[in-house]
Amino acid sequence: MKKKLLAAALLAAVPIGAAQAMDVATFLAKADALQKKGMMALMSSDYKLLKNEVVAQSQVLRNERLAAQRAGRKPAYCPTAKSDLESGEILAAFRTIPAAQRPRIQVRDALRALLARKYPCRA
Numbered sequence: 001m002k003k004k005l006l007a008a009a010l011l012a013a014v015p016i017g018a019a020q021a022m023d024v025a026t027f028l029a030k031a032d033a034l035q036k037k038g039m040m041a042l043m044s045s046d047y048k049l050l051k052n053e054v055v056a057q058s059q060v061l062r063n064e065r066l067a068a069q070r071a072g073r074k075p076a077y078c079p080t081a082k083s084d085l086e087s088g089e090i091l092a093a094f095r096t097i098p099a100a101q102r103p104r105i106q107v108r109d110a111l112r113a114l115l116a117r118k119y120p121c122r123a
């Protein structure tokens with residue numbers, strides 16, 4: 001019963017998070033400002049904001065992947081048993097996006113592209 005309530009709460013929260021999705025330009029601007037703060041960045045509300053953004057969008061992508069698998073479609077990425085991304089890896093991938101395109105690309109889409117490169121699905 002608790003699992004069903006938790007699942008319902010998560011599903012109800014997804015549209016809210018999706019409506020407030022952050023673009024890559026904003027994400028990188030906040031990340032750069034945090035890096036300048038050094039250790040004090042851990043106390044910043046922007047640190048939690050960026051962390052929560054990555055966690056929330058990763059969960060959305062996981063749900064997309066699982067739904068595609070259940071529907072018999074090829075998912076965007078196929079993670080290994082131990083699949084994790086480090087913050088430096090995420091930032092490096094986001095910085096490869098041309099600056100002119102960053103405001104138009106959502107964090108979720110950039111993460112999806114990174115995951116597809118790192119964990120491609122083998123036929």
